[in-house]
Amino acid sequence: MRVVKVSAPGKIILSGEHAVVYGYPAILAAVDRRLFVEVKKSKAGFEIIPQEGGTLGRYALEKIKGNLKVKDLRGLKIKIDSQIPIGCGMGSSAAFAVAITAAIFEFLRKPWKPEKINEIAYEIEKKQHGNPSGGDNTISTYGGFLWYRKESEGLKIFRPLEVKELPDFFLINTGKPKENTGEMVTMVKNLYLKFPTRIEELFRKMETVTKEFLRFLLKEESSDLKELIMANEKLLESLGVVSLKTRQLIQKIEKIGGAAKISGAGGVKKGSGIILAYHKDPQFLLNFTQKENLDIFKVKLGVEGVRKENE
Ligand code: PMV
Numbered sequence: 001m002r003v004v005k006v007s008a009p010g011k012i013i014l015s016g017e018h019a020v021v022y023g024y025p026a027i028l029a030a031v032d033r034r035l036f037v038e039v040k041k042s043k044a045g046f047e048i049i050p051q052e053g054g055t056l057g058r059y060a061l062e063k064i065k066g067n068l069k070v071k072d073l074r075g076l077k078i079k080i081d082s083q084i085p086i087g088c089g090m091g092s093s094a095a096f097a098v099a100i101t102a103a104i105f106e107f108l109r110k111p112w113k114p115e116k117i118n119e120i121a122y123e124i125e126k127k128q129h130g131n132p133s134g135g136d137n138t139i140s141t142y143g144g145f146l147w148y149r150k151e152s153e154g155l156k157i158f159r160p161l162e163v164k165e166l167p168d169f170f171l172i173n174t175g176k177p178k179e180n181t182g183e184m185v186t187m188v189k190n191l192y193l194k195f196p197t198r199i200e201e202l203f204r205k206m207e208t209v210t211k212e213f214l215r216f217l218l219k220e221e222s223s224d225l226k227e228l229i230m231a232n233e234k235l236l237e238s239l240g241v242v243s244l245k246t247r248q249l250i251q252k253i254e255k256i257g258g259a260a261k262i263s264g265a266g267g268v269k270k271g272s273g274i275i276l277a278y279h280k281d282p283q284f285l286l287n288f289t290q291k292e293n294l295d296i297f298k299v300k301l302g303v304e305g306v307r308k309e310n311e
Helices: 051-069 092-107 114-129 135-142 181-194 196-215 227-241 244-255 282-289
Strands: 002-015 026-041 048-049 076-082 143-152 154-159 168-174 259-262 273-279 294-297
Touching: 002 092, 002 135, 002 196, 002 273, 026 135, 026 196, 026 294, 048 051, 048 154, 048 244, 051 076, 051 092, 076 092, 092 114, 092 135, 092 227, 114 135, 135 143, 135 154, 143 181, 168 282, 181 196, 196 227, 227 244, 227 259, 227 273, 244 259, 244 273, 282 294
Parallel strands: 048 076
Antiparallel strands: 002 026, 026 076, 026 143, 143 154, 168 273, 168 294, 259 273
């Protein structure tokens, strides 16, 4: 029996989350944690494993069906297997949207068109998050490092960045946020509506930091990475998307000479998802997280985007 397997990576945002929803730039990187989708025929009709993926899975199939103009996609068994923590700012839902779209394309022997896969995945992301920037699905589709900017609904500009060398980055899990991405984006929108001048000013400052980050990555400028991450985090804190618990943790990381920032939507009530941590001597971070009993893992940035797994 024909079995198709496809995978797509999760992501982190180096700079520009939230501001990117309002047309400001962001820098995203694909990380070496992937989500796998396997598709085969099923006599029992539509099956999805795990079942939690059912609602979004069905929605995704409807979108794909409409787009590919196929009549029926019910007789399929879809298995999802993921290394990306769910709801922690690592783009798990986008990786799912990209991987399921690509897997169905492949199963139906449709041409492998990243542009089309990305477009459909964006539609699926809208169902999940309401008003996404489209950055998450784009990085999961294309992989690597991306400069991304949503000029309008119909014009999303992105460019791959050639990043030659980068120091080690670590991810520390501050706990799954109580709020989902859609709720965090709505929270910022309400703030924006209430205090437009103040929030625009924050976004403009974020753009300045994002551009400095870009010049650092392209080796046009030898900025201090620690300062860049700290500046980034401070702006996100001013935007109110980082919980007290996470802010305190980040302060401790700064005290031992490192820096950290949330990546993605964040979270206010409890955890803020994963934070991206850096120290010029990583051993300090490892000792610290061991002492504090925290989950830490090293990540490789800039990995391959969506790909076929069984060829
Ligand atoms: O938390 P995540 O992985 O869903 O990332 C969301 C990033 C935001 O900028 C907050 C929203 C978006 O659509 O870009």
